[in-house]
Amino acid sequence: MELREALFNYLLRIGDSSLxxxxxxxxxxxxxxxxxxxxxxxxxxxxxIGQARAALSYAAExxxxxxxxxxxxxxxxxxxxxxxxxxxxxNGNFADSMSKLFLNSAFFYHFYKALGTSKDQKLSxxxxxxxxxxxxxxxxxxxxxxxxxxxxxESKKKIQHSFDEIWMFTGDLFEMNEVDESLIEMGxxxxxxxxxxxxxxxxxxxxxxxxxxRPKDGFMQxxxxxxxxxxxxxxxxxxxxxxxxxxxxxxx
Amino acid sequence: xxxxxxxxIWEVFIQNKxxxxxxxxxxxxxxxxEMALQNARDTYTRRGEGTSIWVVKSxxxxxxxxxxxxxxxxxxxxxxxxxxxxxxxxxxxKQI
Numbered sequence: 337m338e339l340r341e342a343l344f345n346y347l348l349r350i351g352d353s354s355l356x357x358x359x360x361x362x363x364x365x366x367x368x369x370x371x372x373x374x375x376x377x378x379x380x381x382x383x384x385i386g387q388a389r390a391a392l393s394y395a396a397e398x399x400x401x402x403x404x405x406x407x408x409x410x411x412x413x414x415x416x417x418x419x420x421x422x423x424x425x426x427n428g429n430f431a432d433s434m435s436k437l438f439l440n441s442a443f444f445y446h447f448y449k450a451l452g453t454s455k456d457q458k459l460s461x462x463x464x465x466x467x468x469x470x471x472x473x474x475x476x477x478x479x480x481x482x483x484x485x486x487x488x489x490e491s492k493k494k495i496q497h498s499f500d501e502i503w504m505f506t507g508d509l510f511e512m513n514e515v516d517e518s519l520i521e522m523g524x525x526x527x528x529x530x531x532x533x534x535x536x537x538x539x540x541x542x543x544x545x546x547x548x549x550r551p552k553d554g555f556m557q558x559x560x561x562x563x564x565x566x567x568x569x570x571x572x573x574x575x576x577x578x579x580x581x582x583x584x585x586x587x588x
Numbered sequence: 589x590x591x592x593x594x595x596x597i598w599e600v601f602i603q604n605k606x607x608x609x610x611x612x613x614x615x616x617x618x619x620x621x622e623m624a625l626q627n628a629r630d631t632y633t634r635r636g637e638g639t640s641i642w643v644v645k646s647x648x649x650x651x652x653x654x655x656x657x658x659x660x661x662x663x664x665x666x667x668x669x670x671x672x673x674x675x676x677x678x679x680x681x682k683q684i
Contacts, residue, residue, distance in 0.1 A: 370594045372616050372627035379630050476626055483619070 337518040343456070344398045345418065345515045346525060348408070349560065351391030352419035355409055356569070357440060358384030359576050363427055376476060380437070383469040390462050410580035414570050415563045421505045424569045431484050431495035436502055438477035439539065443509045445474045446534045447526060455523040478542045485546025492547070499543075500551050507556025509535075515561075595619035596645055600628040603640040610642050618643075 361381030368374025392405035422440045427433045448470055451463035484495040510528045519525025543550050559565060579586060594617040601610035613632045618624035624643040633641065652660055668674045 370617050372594075372618065372631055375634075376627065376630040379634060479622055479626065483623070 337514050339518070339522065339524075340398055340400070342515045342518045343524065344395055346519055347391050347395035347398060347459075349418040349420075351388045351395055351405075351408070352417045353423045353440075353444070354384040354391060355388035355576075356417070356419040356572060357423035357437075358382070358388060359572055360423065360425075360427055360433075361437075364433070369430055377433075380473050380476065383473065387462075387466050387469070390465075394458060394462070406580070410577045411584075414565055414573060417565065417569060417573070418560060418563055419569075420560055421508045421557060421566055422502065424566060424572060425502060425505065426568055428498065429494060430480075431491065432498040432502070434477050434480040434484065435495055435498040437473065438481050438542065439502065439506055440509075441470055441474040441477055442535055442538045442542075443531070444470045445538070446531045447528075450526040450531060454525070459524065474538070481542050481548070482546045485543070485548040495546070496548050499548060503551035503553075504555055504557050507553070508558040508560050511558050511561050513561045595623075596647070598624040598628070598643045599646050599649055600632055601642040601644075602628075602632055602638040603642075604637060606639050610640065613637075615646060616643070 358381045361377050361384065364374065364377040364381070366374065368377055388409070389405050392408045396403045396405055396408055420440060420443070422436055422443075425432075425436055427436075445467070448463040448467040452460050452467060454460040454463065481495065484491040486492070510532055512528050516525050516528065520527050540550060557566075596618065597615050598618055598621075599615050600613045602613045603610045613628075616624060616627040616631050618627050621643065624645075625641060628641050628643050629638075632638070664670065
């Protein structure tokens with residue numbers, strides 16, 4: 337596969353996951369359980385939007401069609417988005433959001449760590465910068481998982497249910513195709529199979545401190561690589577893209 | 589009044605630069621020390637203000653009573669000799 341085509345797709349996967357994850361967290365604004373947590377979730381959301389900007393502007397540059405990060409964010413449809421399925425799932429209750437953020441952050445933590453050694457210097461610089469942010473996201477969400485899991489019977493029941501419900505979307509994180517193969521061969525991309533054991537270790541450690549059961553690996557819903565999504569992505573995109581679709585090119 | 593369910597109150601002290609004192613920045617709610625530290629980080633260091641954070645439960649702060657201010661602070665007001673500016677540096681003295 338040609339480098340440009342592969343790298344463009346790779347950057348969309350990263351940028352779209354950050355963008356959609358950030359947009360979801362933005363939904364918590366003014367709805368957080370405490371003022372402090374409201375600010376924390378917003379901060380994390382903004383970190384993700386910042387990562388999305390970096391990844392999508394690089395993607396636009398690689399694509400070479402004179403587009404901008406905004407064009408990529410606002411004028412692609414559902415079937416052109418390559419985010420992880422986990423990041424588009426609805427926020428649900430606070431336990432749902434924390435378990436989702438935790439599993440996604442644990443993946444990106446190990447992913448960025450590995451991507452830091454990419455031969456593509458721009459990609460490795462981006463990965464190392466993002467790693468600092470994701471390290472905090474993982475810590476923050478992980479600490480909440482521990483507190484909710486090892487908290488009251490009610491909080492434990494709720495967060496165990498959250499993990500049980502979203503576990504089927506974790507297989508999607510590790511799916512690979514010819515894009516990955518080409519980029520791994522060129523020393524640019526990350527072999528996701530190598531991340532699995534690290535991810536498992538991180539997740540298991542937190543789940544055991546949280547006295548929670550790790551759900552069994554059963555049917556895994558995948559689709560990210562082919563831009564096949566859950567029914568939730570369309571709704572989030574309609575909100576995210578509404579203004580630019582209605583008034584193309586509108587500026588602040 | 590309904591009981592506050594947001595956790596304990598913690599006082600936050602931020603150090604702006606290495607070697608500088610930690611200054612009181614405000615307070616946050618949290619249920620334990622790790623979350624207090626994270627909440628302080630998110631609430632008070634969002635714009636790159638800090639190099640170090642201290643948090644301490646508000647209960648552990650011992651404060652002077654406003655009623656005591658006369659006996660605590662007024663006696664210092666008329667003792668100018670406790671101020672460095674009270675002393676004149678003799679001409680010709682390079683160091684004291």
